[in-house]
Amino acid sequence: xxxxxxxxxxxxxxxxxxxxxxxxxxxxxxxxxxxxxxxxxxxxxxxxxxxxxxxxxxxxxxxxxxxxxxxxxxxxxxxxxxxxxxxxxxxxxxxxxxxxxxxxxxxxxx
Numbered sequence: 001x002x003x004x005x006x007x008x009x010x011x012x013x014x015x016x017x018x019x020x021x022x023x024x025x026x027x028x029x030x031x032x033x034x035x036x037x038x039x040x041x042x043x044x045x046x047x048x049x050x051x052x053x054x055x056x057x058x059x060x061x062x063x064x065x066x067x068x069x070x071x072x073x074x075x076x077x078x079x080x081x082x083x084x085x086x087x088x089x090x091x092x093x094x095x096x097x098x099x100x101x102x103x104x105x106x107x108x109x110x
Contacts, residue, residue, distance in 0.1 A: 002100060003047070006040030006062070009093045013069070016090055020081050028076055035069040038062070039097070052108050059101050066101075070094045 013036035017029040039062050046058020070091060077087045 002043050002059075002062075002097070002104065003040050005093075005097045005100060006043050009069075009090070009097055010036040010040055012036075012090045012093055016082060016086060019086070020076070024081060028072055028081065032069065032072045032076070035065050035072060038065040039069070043101075056105055056108055059105050063098060063101055066094050066098050 010033075013032050017024075017032050020029045042058050042062040042065060046055045046062070049055050049058065073087050073091050073094070076082055077084055
């Protein structure tokens with residue numbers, strides 16, 4: 001479930017950044033894509049670990065990538081790379097995946 005949501009978020013980010021100005025290809029476009037790819041990749045890597053504690057550690061790393069991604073998206077909106085109506089649904093997915101991961105961490109820790 002987390003992995004599928006992470007991949008979907010990554011897809012949304014790639015679609016969003018296609019409309020960014022080409023001068024941003026090696027700037028914020030690259031940062032958004034890298035952070036979005038990191039989320040499902042880190043979740044998958046953590047799931048493949050042996051212990052619960054290792055899995056939790058990787059979920060926390062994925063949370064860090066989500067916060068980074070959220071920041072890049074807010075900056076993109078504020079500097080006018082995309083309209084709020086284009087960025088808002090992606091931020092909503094970031095928030096939803098964040099809640100899902102936090103919930104999972106809380107369940108696994110108990």
